Amino acid sequence: MSGATTGDAVPAGGAPAGAGAAVNGATPVEPLVDGQSAALHGPEVIPAGRTVRVTVPASSGNVGPGYDCLGLALGRYDRLTVTRTGSGLTFELTGEGSDEVPRTAEHLVIRAMRTAWRAAGLLELPGLHVVAENRIPHSRGMGSSASAIVAGVAAANALLPEELRLDANALLQICSQMEGHPDNVAPSLLGGLVISYAAEDGYRSVPVRVHGEIRPVVAVPDYEVPTRLARGLIPEAVPHRDAAANSGRAALLVHAATADPAQLFAGTADLLHQQYRAGAMAPSAALLARLRGRGLPAIISGAGPTVLVLAEDAERAALAAEEIRAFGEDPASSLDGRRVTWAVEELTVDAEGVIVETVESGELS
Numbered sequence: 001m002s003g004a005t006t007g008d009a010v011p012a013g014g015a016p017a018g019a020g021a022a023v024n025g026a027t028p029v030e031p032l033v034d035g036q037s038a039a040l041h042g043p044e045v046i047p048a049g050r051t052v053r054v055t056v057p058a059s060s061g062n063v064g065p066g067y068d069c070l071g072l073a074l075g076r077y078d079r080l081t082v083t084r085t086g087s088g089l090t091f092e093l094t095g096e097g098s099d100e101v102p103r104t105a106e107h108l109v110i111r112a113m114r115t116a117w118r119a120a121g122l123l124e125l126p127g128l129h130v131v132a133e134n135r136i137p138h139s140r141g142m143g144s145s146a147s148a149i150v151a152g153v154a155a156a157n158a159l160l161p162e163e164l165r166l167d168a169n170a171l172l173q174i175c176s177q178m179e180g181h182p183d184n185v186a187p188s189l190l191g192g193l194v195i196s197y198a199a200e201d202g203y204r205s206v207p208v209r210v211h212g213e214i215r216p217v218v219a220v221p222d223y224e225v226p227t228r229l230a231r232g233l234i235p236e237a238v239p240h241r242d243a244a245a246n247s248g249r250a251a252l253l254v255h256a257a258t259a260d261p262a263q264l265f266a267g268t269a270d271l272l273h274q275q276y277r278a279g280a281m282a283p284s285a286a287l288l289a290r291l292r293g294r295g296l297p298a299i300i301s302g303a304g305p306t307v308l309v310l311a312e313d314a315e316r317a318a319l320a321a322e323e324i325r326a327f328g329e330d331p332a333s334s335l336d337g338r339r340v341t342w343a344v345e346e347l348t349v350d351a352e353g354v355i356v357e358t359v360e361s362g363e364l365s
């Protein structure tokens with residue numbers, strides 16, 4: 001992550017950031033800085049031909065008991081290359097979701113770029129050519145929207161002249177407000193396992209180092225659950241005893257993930273979200289129950305429906321993959337009368353977060 005001066009956050013569409021402004025129906029905390037502080041600039045501050053490339057990791061929000069506050073960066077990446085052109089918006093989109101997303105200023109990456117530029121005082125969108133190579137599946141619980149927001153905000157910032165760039169804290173606030181919660185954007189920005197919380201004046205995120213033996217295994221089903229829908233299933237209030245028990249598990253999880261993987265099974269138990277969303281992702285809930293029944297530290301990744309096993313080591317990762325493949329043959333692996341298939345993959349934990357490079361002309365490939 002790079003940056004210099006602080007700016008303010010304004011969401012896509014131009015309204016002040018705040019309650020209800022997030023992409024997936026979440027209610028973000030109020031903006032960190034007011035909307036009047038940045039001096040205004042024209043699009044000419046970004047020279048035509050300037051190109052930046054951004055590589056951004058996927059993320060798993062919640063990580064079990066850390067609803068809206070814990071997130072893990074995963075070694076699967078979207079790559080975005082943006083060139084400032086004379087005028088207009090052009091797109092070359094490949095990979096996940098490329099046929100479904102709009103090729104207009106409504107594209108989430110452009111909305112994120114616009115939001116960052118507004119915060120830096122640049123109100124008019126310059127001409128842009130956008131090349132997006134997407135490997136993070138959409139609406140599966142692997143943080144695709146957060147990665148798109150981080151990619152757009154990071155690209156926009158890197159295109160700015162150095163003296164106008166936003167600092168790391170401003171980037172975190174803008175991305176969290178757009179997404180509505182910080183648990184996905186923070187690991188995509190910072191890498192690793194990230195603990196986030198809402199302070200009175202904005203979000204704070206603290207990355208911690210994940211134990212080297214831990215092997216994340218994802219089971220990505222061939223059906224989607226939009227995060228907005230899944231968030232609508234969370235009750236306004238939960239029993240105090242559930243909140244207390246969940247606090248213990250969340251605290252244990254941080255210890256387990258950083259120092260003592262043997263505690264991962266106990267540390268990944270959740271009482272705040274998975275049970276309420278199970279009806280919207282029955283095959284994933286059944287797989288989760290099967291894996292946990294075998295003593296494997298399985299969770300619903302983000303808002304689902306991907307299932308993630310935080311395997312304690314390589315041997316347990318192989319066992320998890322075997323169990324997931326076997327479940328694919330089980331009658332419980334079905335939805336609306338059809339068999340659900342699962343893409344099983346062992347991933348690394350990404351430790352870097354978003355990487356931004358300036359591309360010299362002639363280097364474009």
Ligand SMILES: Nc1ncnc2c1ncn2[C@@H]1O[C@H](COP(=O)(O)OP(=O)(O)OP(=O)(O)O)[C@@H](O)[C@H]1O
Pocket residue numbers: 024059061078097101107108109132134137138139140141142143144145146148184225226227228301302303304
């Ligand atoms: N790379 C991208 N480019 C453009 N739009 C994207 C991109 N990635 C995601 N989106 C938008 O975000 C939507 C998916 O967001 P959603 O919050 O439902 O799921 P998710 O972020 O994949 O999962 P989760 O939040 O549970 O981890 C897509 O339908 C699309 O509109």
Ligand SMILES: N[C@@H](CCO)C(=O)O
Pocket residue numbers: 061062067068069181183184227230231273302303
């Ligand atoms: N904390 C988020 C993660 C998915 O965006 C949720 O569970 O809704």
